[in-house]
Amino acid sequence: DVVLTQSPLSLPVSLGQPASISCRSSRSLLYTDGNTYLNWFQQRPGQPPRRLIYEVSKRDSGVPDRFSGSGSGTDFTLEISRVEADDIAVYYCMQGSYWPPATFGQGTKLEIK
């Protein structure tokens, strides 16, 4: 199984400041079709997960451009350029390149400092 390791697990950030979350995979997520199926989800308390980013860097419809994804192979990053109060949530990376099983990172809790 592909293991995804996120860091940090807790991220205190001041409003208006940038934030960055790392996701490292136990194997390259580059699939044989040339795509890399690495996704980022946001989960607010009591709500289902919401996909923000798919295929490493493609933003879902309605996602603010403050959110961006980057990376390749085994190393990926979610960046928030300027944190807003609405961004308080747990963020998960998730891979669909080599499944079953699809796997998630442990989650990173974004908190306001």
Added chain:
Amino acid sequence: EIQLLQSGGGIIQPGGSLRLSCVVSGLTFNRYGMSWVRQAPGKGLEWVSGINDDGDKTYYADSVKGRFYISRDDSESTLYLQMNSLRVEDTAVYYCARGGTGASSYWGQGTRVIVSS
């Protein structure tokens, strides 16, 4: 508008069975694989099971293999998860999602399953 409406959760004793349902509207259901993802209390997300668009290929996490069964009824645009031999550690909120891996913008609202004596 695409909606995934879940039902079927509840409190069940260890060893019991439960069936979850997920009714999908706003899209052509039989064009998409579907999946179930769960979240134990205070924990992260765990992919549980997936099914392809034709319904002839099913996939399971090792933790539920042989106990849980995913199926679909395209005539009713409904996804199911039959859960047998339930264990305390199956206690979680269960989500259905479009796509076999759950890597989708479309998720159900979640349904809570509590396995307790």
